[in-house]
Structure formats: C-alpha cells, structure tokens
Amino acid sequence: MANLNDHMGRPIVAVTGIGVVTSLGVGKTDNWAALTSGKSGIHPITRFPVDHLNTRISGMVDFLASSSKGASPLTYELAELAGLEAVAEAGLDSSDFGGPLFLASPPVELDWAERFSLYNSDKDKDHTAAERLLRVARSLKELDIFETTQFGSIADRLADRLGTRGLPITLSTACASGATAIQLGVEAIRRGECDRALSIGADGSATAEALIRFSLLSALSTHNEIPEKASKPFSRDRDGFVLAEGSGALVLESLEAALARGATVLGILGGCGEKADDFHRTRSKPDASPAIAAVRAALADAGLGEDKIDYVNAHGTSTPENDKMEHLALSTVFGERISSMPVSSNKSMIGHTLSAAGAVEAAFSLMTMRESVIPPTINYDNPDPAIVLDVVPNKKRNAEVRTVLSNSFGFGGQNTCLVMAREPV
C-alpha cells in the first residue's frame, strides 16, 4: 500500500493528465519531438504589420482557428485544447470533469479591431471618442464583444465546456501565473476541498499593443535577423525575451483518488513555494533574496533537501537581468553543486509564454522525468562567463531525472516555484 500522505500529513497530489500547446505545435507528442530535437518555434510576425516596431519576431501560435481573432478568443482556444488533452489523458469525461478550475490568463481589454469598428460605426462628430464608443456599445445586440472584456468570461466558457465544478478562479501573477494556477489546485486538494482540480495556464495575448508595451520597457529581444536564434538564455549576448503564446494544463488529483480509480500517475506535484518582492515594479531585489526564499519554500513544502533536486527547469527568459538574478538565486540555494546540475530553459525554443509559462514548463518538467530526456537550452554559443551553469547546451541529454524544480518569476515582485517528482517521495 503506497503512502498516500506527504511529510506533513497532507494528501499527496498526483498529476494524471497533461496538455500543452506552443508555437511548436498542438499536443505533447509534437511539442516533445520538437523540444528534444532543439527546434525553435520563434518566427517572423505575420499577424499584424511590423512597421515602426523594433521587435519583429515572436513565438505566436499562428495555426489555430482563433489565431487572428483577438486575444480573448485565442486564449480560450489555447486553454480549451490543453485542457481537453489533459482531461483525456487522465481518462476523465471531457464534458464533466467534476472538480474546480484554476485558470491563469492574461488581463483582458477591448481589442483595437473592435474599438475601431465601434467608433467608426457612429458618425456623430459632435461627441468625444469615449461618448461615441459608449453610444454604440449600448445598442449592441450581441454579447460577443462584451465578453471579450470581462475578466471572468474565458473561465466561465471553459467551465461550461469541461464541466468543472463551482466558481472558476481566473488569476494573474504576471509571468508566474501558470505556476500559481497549479499551486491553487494543489492547495485545494490538500485542504480536502476536492479530489481533483484542473489547472490551466493560457496566453494568446500577443497583440501589437502588448508587443509595443513590453518593447517600451526594453524587455524584448531585437535580434530579428535570425528569429530562431533570438532567445538565448544564459548567453553573454542575450538581449531580452521573445514574446510568445501557448498553454499548459495539468489534471491534479489526490494520489488516493487517482489510485482508487486506476489512473496512471504521471508524476507528483510535491511542493509549491512563493515569496513576493518589494524592491521594484519590474526589477528583482539585487540580492535575489525573494527568489531564493521562493525556491527554499518550495523545497521545504516538498520535504526535500537541496541535494535531492536532479534538474532545474529554469525561468530563463533571456533577459540580461532575469538570468543573472536566477543564477544568483540557484547558486545561493544549491551552492557548489549548481555548476554540475543540469539547468535548462525551454524558453530558448518556445519563447516566453507569459501567463502560460509556469504551466507549460511544468508540463515539460513532468515529461522530462517520464522520458528521462532533458530538453536543451539552444542558442548557447556564447556563454555568459558570469553565469557558470550546466545549461544542457544545444543538444538534449538522456538522464534519469527523479525530481525537478521549476521556477517562475514575474513583474510585480511575483516569485513562484514548483517541485515535481517522478514518484511519491
């Protein structure tokens, strides 16, 4: 009889379903094949004109029905696809999931296409732009545009589609959102509120305005010439992240419930840790103390010492600041051992999927353990001498991986780390 409770007497949380969509494709099979062959999904932007833009590349998901329909429809489709894949793998009814939904998704706004069309359908020049929009708005007969502006609507539709229970939670912790969605699911199961939960991170918000906003903050790479080489975490010449889209979904289940229904256990979600940073809106505390605290909190929550982590799935955004700070955090926690521990960044291939990143990378972390293959950090041609790490450069590596630490750090002082294991520990 397996031990069903963890070191703190709480129900052990198993993963029984995984779903993922990135610029590399839909589903685990295509994504894993591309990821382990070091293929990049970063490509020139074609969704909108790039005139006047300093960054003209991205990891957008351009091959879905909603890819050109705006941020809300695309985020929904991404979330639905990943959610359906995860629920199907778990062997559960895809229209009657029967547990709560935690959705990490980008903040929503009225799309410019709608703004232009509403404004220009009112020809009364005596009114201000705002008045014109409001006049047209109140005469609309359909709710479609309205729903793209409601922060809870994507989760509401998903709840209908997948048959999740109760009030779905939509959350944002910026670039840590996907990890937070998983953490909320883990906590709900540990509290005994449910036997299973569906955690999804989805982001289809790579609009021109989003790109420009990050660009104005000097956050994005401008290495446009060879798109697939632009994202180069831990390299000396890294110059920013590459904006991307995607989704990741996990079916989380108490180990007891999973075993009782004969489900295949794909991995264990052993620990979650977080710590907020009060230093700056976009920059991390120079001593990396909040990231260090988040890593240590995740290890403590999982009941594992530093020596028990086999691999780190890094946040690794390819911005000068993140990679330096993350190295400082990891070397502080893991000491000398960090130089020989594999630490790789999926973002070298898929870019930064923002609200989805924590969930996408948790999905890849679980697959890393199951397949005994570590995806590489590609574009590692010019190592940063100040960052001495085994980044699994350029080529995948076969390795037994029993445990993974996955980091997610975001604007607004958000730091969330997950510890996953192949087997209950």
Place this chain on the structure above:
Amino acid sequence: MSSPRDVVITGIGLVSSLGEGPDAHWQKLVQPGLQPVLEAARFAPYTVHPLPEIDWNLQIAKRGDQRQMETWQRLGTYAAGLALDDAGIKGNDELCTTMDMVVAAGGGERDEAVDAAILAASESRNDRDVLLNEKLTTELRPTLFLAQLSNLLAGNISIVHKVTGSSRTFMGEEGAGVAAVETAAARIRSGQSTHILVGGAFQTEHSDMLLGYELAGYLHRGPWKPVWQRQDSQGGGVVSGSGAAFLVLEQREHATSRGRKIYAELGPVVSGRARRRQGELDAEIATLLKQVALPNGKLLAVSGASGAHVATTAEKAALDANPAIATRGFSTLTGHMKEAQFPFAVALAALAVDRKAAYPVFDAAAEKPFEGVPATVLATAIGYHQFEGMALVNAA
C-alpha cells in the same frame, strides 16, 4: 463556539464616495435618509458615485510611488494601507513579511488621449494596423503598462506597504472578490496561513470602465434611483461607484495572541457559477442561502446587488421570500464597485456586528426596518453578469 482556527477580521480599509475608513462609513451609513454623493454631469447620461478627496500622501509616502500608479492602483494601495493600519500591522516588519495577500483586480486605466487620437486618425486611414504601431510606439508612456497590469495593484502594495509573504491576484468582476475572500478564509482555516490581506478596488471615473458594463447595456441612464428601483428606467440598472475595500483576515489565535481588537468572525463563505442562460440563477441563489446555513431568527443582509435587472430581481425575490431577512442594498449609497463589491459587503457586515446595531433602511420603499442587535449578518454579491457569492459574518 469559538475555535483557535476561526477566521476573524482585525482590519478594515474602506474608501467610497461617502469617505474613507470604517468610522466615517459607519457615521454616514447610520444617518436615516442619507443622500448619495452623485456625479451626474461628467459622464452623462450615466451617473457615477465619485471618489472623495483623498490625500494620497497619508498612505503612499513616496511621490515616486504615486507617480508610478494611476488612480485605480493608488486607490487600492491606499485602502490596503488603511486596513493594515487598522489591524496594527503596518510598519511591523515581521508581520508584513509573513503576510499573505489575495487581491481581486480588473485592469488599470488606459491613456484616453492617446486612444482618442488614434480613433480620430482612423476615420481617414485604412491602414489602421500601421496607424496603431505608429502612434503606440511614439505616444504611450512606457511605464503606463505597469499601471494597467492587473497584478501590479498587489505589486504596489508589496512595494509601498512591504507585504511580501505571498501575492496572488484574482480576476473576474464580483466573482474575483468572492473567490479572494473564500480562498483566504480557507487558507486560514486549514492552517496554510495565519494572516492575509484581501480586497480590491474599482475606479469607475474613466470611460473604459463604463464601457466594460455598457458593451452589454448594463448601465442605468437618466435620473438616479435607488438600486432596487431601476427596473422601469432606461438602461440596464447599474450605477457604478469608485471605491475600495480591504480586510485583514487573521487566525483567531494569531489575533488574540497579539492582543488585537476583533471586529467579527468570518463564518462560511460560499460561491457559485449559475449557468444563467439556462435559467439557473434563482436555484443557485437558493442553494447558496442554504449552504451558508442561515441562523434562526431575524437576519440583517448587506447586499451587494448591482442594480442589473435580471440579477437584482432574482436576488431581491430570494431574500424577500424569507420574512426573517431585512436587506440593505449598499449600492444605493456607494454605487457598484465591481471587484471590490464583495469585500465591501463583508466589511459593512463586520461593522454592524461590531457596533451591535443595524443600518437604517437605505431605501424606505424597498427595505424594511431591523430592530435589535445583529449577531450575524449575511453579505452577498450576485454578479451583474456572472458568478455569485455569500458569507455569514458573526459577532467576534
């Protein structure tokens, strides 16, 4: 029977058109026949309840911090500071660095002038996508993005007030406020947390914030009316208001061990998602009323009803069906504050329990008197469009 793991309320931070702080709100709200503060001209044909005068310096000491925010984030950060002060936590490093936080948020303000200029130019140009790039790259203030991001209200609270245990932002109108309070309470009850800052803010005095309702025709138009009496007027029934509500929720043992005043105990918090298009709202409200397990005897209800016709009618019918319930629709006096609505309802419920008195009727035509001491108060937020929640607030 009290338990060491009860969730208790030890700090309240409020801002609305009526003023700021729990005392100011109590003083105003117990005045029989209090008239709302209204702004009917600036956004005509819509009426809003505007923010009062606020000296931001009182809670956000650095001008640099104030400049990094627009009004929505300032308002939330300010109200969070009021709650932390009220709970005796502000400035206490040990308590702040271990304090968890759940913020219910929408988005921040866009630059209306830039948007208007782009829209004006769109009248004479067909290459609208290029126009966007041209204008946005040159005219957007770079840091404005940070004033718009949903999770940066929490981020600013961390920076200004040093609350750094954890930081989570829930999005989704009233439902976000319900889930924030519900999750915070569950974390305390299960021992996952000892003290949590929870709340939200809404700044309605911006055309995009009105548009968020009006794209579905939810706003009331024409002369102002109390929240229960808008069914036969023009528009959809919602009159919005700027405001914020933050609560410090604490494990009872944690609060008593540091000798803090307890306003009230937070009892069951329940939430739901009726599939309203399938006509489930009435049944969902009835289910929630059953789940919170109303006590015997007469009961004061602090309702967050928005005025939205369908949802408000359904809520009123459900509450009126129980003759023991005397309802107070506070949106009559504050307007609808979206993500802040449920935390505001819980705060007003806690105040009534603490002061051992009910609020007088806010609308004599639709509400009935409540005599005596309210030992338990029901707080509700039935979303104007989706999601529902309730809580019971008990004497400390």
